Amino acid sequence: DTEVTQTPKHLVMGMTNKKSLKCEQHMGHRAMYWYKQKAKKPPELMFVYSYEKLSINESVPSRFSPECPNSSLLNLHLHALQPEDSALYLCASSQDSEHRDEQYFGPGTRLTVT
């Protein structure tokens, strides 16, 4: 199974809502990532988890809160978002070893903030 799954596929939320994005992989990968992607742009890294610990936070606003409950799951909690946060949110995973480094991406969650 070389699949990263993400739910929901689409999400529309108001600026006062609280919602969560979910990501799951069963490849035994120990590194997981959140990216934000605007239309026709490359993905921008937000967070990296390695062995369930946050290892990189790319100065992301606190209205985005990541959580890694276990090695297979990664959540992104959203609160008080702004319209400019509307984007495709991609999850990825990799083995977190020197020699097996490919990142596998999920299909993404299309988020619209109204």
Next chain:
Amino acid sequence: AQTVTQSQPEMSVQEAETVTLSCTYDTSESDYYLFWYKQPPSRQMILVIRQEAYKQQNATENRFSVNFQKAAKSFSLKISDSQLGDAAMYFCAYRNHYSGNTPLVFGKGTRLSVIA
């Protein structure tokens, strides 16, 4: 800091023809990885091909091959016998060697259209 440059925002190719997408990068490291990712309109990003910097031999995956010129810091992707399903955004990406969770540095992408 490392940077990746894709100088062709858009390219087009006739079906069954060959097209080359260019990518250059800047790094002071000697050991790193380079990747080409494909993102079709359905949006899931998939890995097309990878190259280890210490390997002189160019990577090949079926119709996809790279021309890796380490001294010139160039990493172009050649797609042979282009198919309609090759239409997508292609991103070139760089990663330092270290551990597996070292972030990828992406180029801005090249949108490839395939003409029937």
